[in-house]
Amino acid sequence: MTEPQRLGDILVIDDEPMNILALKGVLSRAGYAVASASSGPAGLAMAKRDRPDMVLLDVMMPGQSGFDTCRQLKNDAGTAHIPVIFVTCLGELADKLAGLDLGAVDYITKPFIAEEVVARVRAHMNFKRQQGTIIDAQARRLDQVHAAQLALLTSPDSVPEAQFAVHYLPVLEAGGDFYDVVSFGGGRAAYFVADVSGHDLGASFITSSLKALFRQHAAVDKRADEILAAMNRILCAITSDEVYLTAVCLMLDRPAGTYALSSAAHPPVLARLRGETRCLSLAGLPLGMFEDAGYDVLGGSITQGDRFYLYTDGLAENAGRYATSGEFQELLRRSCEHNSVMPLPNAVVNLVRDMAGEDAPVRRGAAWGRCMTPDGSLAVAPELRRSFSASTENVERFIAGIHGFLAERNLNGLAFDMELLAREALLNAVQHGSGADASKMVHAVLSFHEGRLTLVVRDEGCGWNWRDVSEQPPAPESESGRGLFIIRKYADEFFYNNPGNELTIVKRVPAEVLHMNDDGAISIVLGPRLTAQNVPALRETLRGRIAQGAPGIRLDCSQLESIDSMGIGLLVATHNSLSKLGCALSLGGVRYEVYQLLTLMRLDKYFSIIPAGR
Numbered sequence: 051m052t053e054p055q056r057l058g059d060i061l062v063i064d065d066e067p068m069n070i071l072a073l074k075g076v077l078s079r080a081g082y083a084v085a086s087a088s089s090g091p092a093g094l095a096m097a098k099r100d101r102p103d104m105v106l107l108d109v110m111m112p113g114q115s116g117f118d119t120c121r122q123l124k125n126d127a128g129t130a131h132i133p134v135i136f137v138t139c140l141g142e143l144a145d146k147l148a149g150l151d152l153g154a155v156d157y158i159t160k161p162f163i164a165e166e167v168v169a170r171v172r173a174h175m176n177f178k179r180q181q182g183t184i185i186d187a188q189a190r191r192l193d194q195v196h197a198a199q200l201a202l203l204t205s206p207d208s209v210p211e212a213q214f215a216v217h218y219l220p221v222l223e224a225g226g227d228f229y230d231v232v233s234f235g236g237g238r239a240a241y242f243v244a245d246v247s248g249h250d251l252g253a254s255f256i257t258s259s260l261k262a263l264f265r266q267h268a269a270v271d272k273r274a275d276e277i278l279a280a281m282n283r284i285l286c287a288i289t290s291d292e293v294y295l296t297a298v299c300l301m302l303d304r305p306a307g308t309y310a311l312s313s314a315a316h317p318p319v320l321a322r323l324r325g326e327t328r329c330l331s332l333a334g335l336p337l338g339m340f341e342d343a344g345y346d347v348l349g350g351s352i353t354q355g356d357r358f359y360l361y362t363d364g365l366a367e368n369a370g371r372y373a374t375s376g377e378f379q380e381l382l383r384r385s386c387e388h389n390s391v392m393p394l395p396n397a398v399v400n401l402v403r404d405m406a407g408e409d410a411p412v413r414r415g416a417a418w419g420r421c422m423t424p425d426g427s428l429a430v431a432p433e434l435r436r437s438f439s440a441s442t443e444n445v446e447r448f449i450a451g452i453h454g455f456l457a458e459r460n461l462n463g464l465a466f467d468m469e470l471l472a473r474e475a476l477l478n479a480v481q482h483g484s485g486a487d488a489s490k491m492v493h494a495v496l497s498f499h500e501g502r503l504t505l506v507v508r509d510e511g512c513g514w515n516w517r518d519v520s521e522q523p524p525a526p527e528s529e530s531g532r533g534l535f536i537i538r539k540y541a542d543e544f545f546y547n548n549p550g551n552e553l554t555i556v557k558r559v560p561a562e563v564l565h566m567n568d569d570g571a572i573s574i575v576l577g578p579r580l581t582a583q584n585v586p587a588l589r590e591t592l593r594g595r596i597a598q599g600a601p602g603i604r605l606d607c608s609q610l611e612s613i614d615s616m617g618i619g620l621l622v623a624t625h626n627s628l629s630k631l632g633c634a635l636s637l638g639g640v641r642y643e644v645y646q647l648l649t650l651m652r653l654d655k656y657f658s659i660i661p662a663g664r
Contacts (some may be wrong), residue, residue, distance in 0.1 A: 057081040058103035058175050063093030063119065064137065065111045069160075073106060073137070076164045077171065090114030094122055097129045104175060106158070109138035109149070117152060124153040133174050137162065204231045206395075212239040215395040217402050227362050228260045234270040237304035240277070242268070244297040244337070245316070245362040259288070260295075274299040274312035275345040278337065282314070282345075285338035294338040298360055302352065309358070310349040317366065317373035320359035320382050322390055323352065327383045331374075354611055357394075359386065365405050381405065388545065392554065393497050396506060400547070434496040440484035440509070445476045448494055455496055461503070461575065464557060467540050468503060471555050472496070474533040475507040483509030483551055503557040513549030559609075575606040580617035592624050601633055608639030608662060618651060625657045636660070 060082050062073050070086045077084045085100065087093035091114055097105060105123065109116035116136060123129045136149045139160040146157050155174055158167055206214055212233045229243045242264050260281075267280040277299050285295070298316040302309050311319060313332035321330050335343040359382075366373035385404040389397040434455045438444035452472055456465050476494060484490040493508045521538065524531035537544055543556035559575065572595050580588070595603060603624065625635045636658040640648065645661045653659065 057083075059083045059085070059100070060104045060106060060171070061093060061096055061100070061102040062086045062106045062137075063088075063090065063111075063116070064106075064108040065089060066108070069108065069137070072162075073167065076167050080168045080172070082171070090116065090119035090122075093119060094129075097123060097132060098126065101128070102132060103178065104171065105132055105134045106137050106171075107134055107154075109136050117149065120149065120152045120154055133178055135170065135174065203229060209233050209239075211235070211237070212241075213394070214241065215398045217398045227364065229360070230261055230264050232265060232268045237302075238270055239302050240264075240268040240274075241300040241302070241358075241360060242277075242297065243316070243360040243362065244295045245364075246295045247293055247336075268299075273347055274301050274310045275347045278312050278314050278334070278345045279343070282335075282337045282343050283341055286341040289338045294336040296336050296363075300358055300360065302358075304352070307351050307353060308349060309352050310347055311358075312345045312347050314343075314345060317361060317363050318379065320361075320379075320386055322355075322357040322359075322386055323350070324356065327386045327390075329379045329383070357386075357390075357397075359398075359401065365402065392504065392506065393495065396495065403547075435494075437491055437493045439488045440480040440486060440490045440492050441488050442477070442480060444492070445473065445480060448476060449473060452496060455498075461498075461559065464503065464559065467557060468496075468505070471537060471540050471557065472505055472507075474536050475505065475553050475555060478533050478553075479507050479509035479511075482514070483511035485511065498559075503559060505555040505557075506552065507555075508552040511551050513547075513551040516546045516550045572602070573604045573606060575608075576610045578609055578611045580610055580613040580620070582614060582616040585616045585620050589620055589623075592620070593627075596624075596627050596631070596633075603628060603633075603635050605635070605637045606639055607637050607641065607644060610641065610644055613644055613647065618648070618653070621648075621653065621657075634658070 057080075060077055062070055062077075062084060064070050064073075064086070065088055067088070070088070074084045074086065085096060085102065087096050090111055093105070093107070096102075107116045107120060111119075116138070120134050120136075123132065123134060130153075134154045135156045135158055136146075136154050137158045137160065149157065156170055158170060203216075206212075206216060209231050212231045214231055216229065227243075227245050229241075231239060231241050233239045242260075244260055263281050263284060264277070267277045269277075278297060281297075295314075296316040297314045298319060299312050300309065300319070301311075311330055311332065312334070313319070314334045315336045316334075318329040318331040321328055330348055332346050332348055334345045337343075363373040365382075366375075366378045372378060382401070382405065385401045388404070389400045392400060434448075434451050436448050436451065438448070449469055449472060452468055453465055456462055456468060472494075476492065479492045480486060484492060490510045492510075493506075495504075495506045497504045516534070519534055521535075523535050537553075537555060540557075541555045542558045543554075545554055546552065559577070574591070574595075576588075577584070592603065605621075621635070621637075628635050634657060637648070638660045639662045640659055641662055645659060648654065648659050
């Protein structure tokens, strides 16, 4: 490395070639690397591209003046930090003050003296270097605080039984938002989200005590309002009058199928309950303000697939709205419904991005808000997840994985449709989204949950305007343009994100999907319900298979959530019909509640009933 490169890079912007030559000579001999531009626009372009350590700028230039150039340098985030020294023949105090007001750090008056130029440049270079050292040291300290703050937060992997996902990003290096999750075992858990007033370093220190405080009072036999009230009394005693926090506490009891929610002036909780999306709002004073504050409780029942979204007001602020406004809550509700078929981690990230109105990767320090979602599900959705370079060979590997995924779940009857849908989506991501550039990645997730196969394909391209594409098929003579039309026809639901670089495809699994086992027995995958409404159609299917001489029928009950007396009657009738032919009925993957009911009816004495997990 040469001496000029060590001392720093200087850009000289001057329309006089002789001035440039003179300054280059003086500064080069002093140990600096010097580049030059003969006009303001050319100098701006070089400064944005090369990011010099300092700019020496002539004031009087034709076209764009030095003042205008300085103003543009300081208005650009990429160049605003670069020190600017004006080199000019103007000696009036008003002119110097005008330049300093624009952000310049000094003036050198023409005709200049070489020693003065070097001395001024060296002084400001040393100041900039010292300032950078101080900033770096502060950044390291903030990073340490930030790392310590993140270490306090509970990760979903550390409490898998709590079944939650989280997307956390402080507004500053150290913020005042906090969350925690406590599992009591047996499907019971408590979820806590808080937002400390202010988002500075002082707020971050309050969050360090919240974890101990929440865990001290969260207990399986305590109500959500009791937890908040106990925390409030202690916070009132240990915090100043200027510090307070909003908070929300959610208690889930999955075995009992209940939830209880309490809020301390926190934004409404978004809930997806039994297929309906709504905002749950509760009154309550912030924590740390009034020692005798009381809190209300809102409770109800939950079932498989229900979700609660807990977030702070940063989510609304980044969307340019108030958290309690009807407009924001409507946006939140639509996003929740849009992502209801997504696996939990994807749904959380997508919801935050939907609120931000853009889909670029999250940058550190951006105010995206936070969102945590405990899932009321009793089981985690199985999924096939792959990230691979954009090539047709990798597409084929993922397609092979889809066939294995379907085969494991006796869903071979959907293999043609899912392969067709996946191939169209993946090839579009490889060839168009990624431009067949193998250095770019394609991300694909196939999941099976609540009787739905969901495929999400995302590329790293800039997206496309999918809204203007016609729903009509392309002309017969056209050689392209059929992919989206095929997806429309074969998918039950499909939608893109806003930019158009992520496609979600949903394929519903029919109430029963037939599959022939190796021993000739018919396997039927039941849907979520075996009740009076769908018993007639299933009865006809079963009668048809028995009439065709099926040596046995196996019912896959892994997706069966509810059954009534008519459904039980159909099972008994099927068993009786098969028994007369010397054949057997068997049930597999039966969930706990359904298994309890069927054994209560003593049906396990007549045909095989195998509970889930065996």
